[in-house]
Amino acid sequence: xxxxxxxxxxxxxxxxxxxxxxxxxxxxxxxxxxxxxxxxxxxxxxxxxxxxxxxxxxxxxxxxxxxxxxxxxxxxxxxxxxxxxxxxxxxxxxxxxxxxxxxxxxxxxxxxxxxxxxxxxxxxxxxxxxxxxxxxxxxxxxxxx
Amino acid sequence: xxxxxxxxxxxxxxxxxxxxxxxxxxxxxxxxxxxxxxxxxxxxxxxxxxxxxxxxxxxxxxxxxxxxxxxxxxxxxxxxxxxxxxxxxxxxxxxxxxxxxxxxxxxxxxxxxxxxxxxxxxxxxxxxxxxxxxxxxxxxxxxxxxxxxxxxxxxxxxxxxxxxxxxxxxxxxxxxxxxxxxxxxx
Numbered sequence: 001x002x003x004x005x006x007x008x009x010x011x012x013x014x015x016x017x018x019x020x021x022x023x024x025x026x027x028x029x030x031x032x033x034x035x036x037x038x039x040x041x042x043x044x045x046x047x048x049x050x051x052x053x054x055x056x057x058x059x060x061x062x063x064x065x066x067x068x069x070x071x072x073x074x075x076x077x078x079x080x081x082x083x084x085x086x087x088x089x090x091x092x093x094x095x096x097x098x099x100x101x102x103x104x105x106x107x108x109x110x111x112x113x114x115x116x117x118x119x120x121x122x123x124x125x126x127x128x129x130x131x132x133x134x135x136x137x138x139x140x141x142x143x144x145x
Numbered sequence: 146x147x148x149x150x151x152x153x154x155x156x157x158x159x160x161x162x163x164x165x166x167x168x169x170x171x172x173x174x175x176x177x178x179x180x181x182x183x184x185x186x187x188x189x190x191x192x193x194x195x196x197x198x199x200x201x202x203x204x205x206x207x208x209x210x211x212x213x214x215x216x217x218x219x220x221x222x223x224x225x226x227x228x229x230x231x232x233x234x235x236x237x238x239x240x241x242x243x244x245x246x247x248x249x250x251x252x253x254x255x256x257x258x259x260x261x262x263x264x265x266x267x268x269x270x271x272x273x274x275x276x277x278x279x280x281x282x283x284x285x286x287x288x289x290x291x292x293x294x295x296x297x298x299x300x301x302x303x304x305x306x307x308x309x310x311x312x313x314x315x316x317x318x319x320x321x322x323x324x325x326x327x328x329x330x331x
Contacts, residue, residue: 004181037178038191039218058218062194065176069194073174100179 005101006040014130015101019045022123028111029119030089034127035060037100060104064093081117092120097128150209150229151315152258153196154251155236157215158186160269160302162196164236165210167305168312169198182216191215194222200312208312220254227255231262232315236302238269239276245285252290259293263318267300267311294322 005011015034023029023046033053034042039061044053067082081094090113093104103124107116153161157180166173176194180186196212211226213219233255237248248266258264266286268279283297296314300307323329 006181036181037193038181039178039193039216040181054218055221058193059221061178062176062214062219062222065178065194069174069176100181 004040005034005036005099006042010132011101012043014127015043016045018123018127018130019043021126022105022119026107026111026116026119028107028116030106030108031056032103032105032123033057033060034096035102035104037061037064037102042101056104060093060102064095064102067093081120083113083117085113090116092116094120094124096124096131099128099131101127101131103127148207148209149231150211151232151234151312152226152230152255153210153212153234153236154223154255155215156186156238156241156247156251157182157191158188158241159215159236159238159247161212161215161236162192164234164267164300164302164308165196165198165212167303167308168200168210170201171199173198185216193219195226223254227257230258232319233258233262233264234267234311234315235264236267236269236300237282239271239299240273241276244268244276245282248282249285249289252286252293252295259295263315263322264293264295265311265315265318266295266297267302267308268297269300269302271299272301294318 019032022032029046031044031046033044033056035057036042039058041053041057063082081092084091089106089108091104091106093102095102103120105120153164155161162175174197176192177190178193180188180191192212192214194214198210200208200210202208213223213226235248235251237244241247252264266282268282279297279299286293286295296318298311300311302308
């Protein structure tokens with residue numbers, strides 16, 4: 001049986017390297033996490049906030065699932081990401097293509113939303129390319145909360 | 146239309162999603178993810194936000210059924226859903242390592258719903274003959290919470306008739322306790 005992503009050293013190391021690359025590119029990145037579909041933190045970088053990483057991973061998992069449930073309910077079809085835009089930051093979530101892993105990245109409002117989204121998408125694509133296996137996943141979803 | 150919110154709580158694998166599927170008249174909203182914690186419950190998927198179903202009781206009454214995620218790491222959802230609910234059905238699988246402790250954990254966590262409305266316990270997978278019998282659950286509840294009036298049933302969450310019985314018992318419990326409340330008597 002394969003390891004769960006949050007227990008797989010190869011996935012953790014890949015994630016750490018790719019999230020660090022985003023941090024090095026964008027000083028606006030406050031924190032970024034990879035999490036399993038069911039809410040376990042795989043790796044997190046650039047945590048300048050005081051948030052509890054494990055708790056955030058659980059919340060991000062719920063948000064992902066809820067956004068996908070809404071998209072199913074409204075027959076919105078396949079899509080890509082969730083954005084929470086707040087007074088002091090943009091939280092972007094998306095599935096790593098072809099996996100059960102979710103990327104959640106919080107940027108401060110100095111960053112343009114479009115650039116933050118582009119950085120997140122590229123990071124997700126690089127992680128997808130580096131993953132050792134690609135288990136099937138539910139349809140991806142785009143939703144704004 | 147009056148709307149009543151009933152919560153389904155209990156550990157992962159107790160049958161909460163299945164029970165709501167059995168009761169709901171509308172397609173159930175599910176938020177399931179691939180389960181990577183097979184040591185806790187050996188099943189493919191697990192609820193990570195909520196389940197949602199509905200029953201229309203009459204022209205004027207609708208019951209909304211919400212299932213919580215069973216794992217404590219999702220306790221922020223517990224609080225969100227607890228604030229909306231008036232009644233609680235705790236489902237516990239009898240073949241768990243310590244199902245009585247599981248039951249008491251969720252009773253304690255959602256105790257406010259006993260004060261606000263009512264609580265019923267459903268013991269699932271009791272037909273496997275593993276673990277304590279229903280009287281052991283009732284006795285443990287009596288010892289831990291002698292002030293609480295909580296009916297205990299064995300139930301198959303796949304069976305609509307059995308889940309309906311549990312739900313009606315909860316409604317009766319809520320109404321009886323409301324009728325006996327000091328506000329109702331005076």
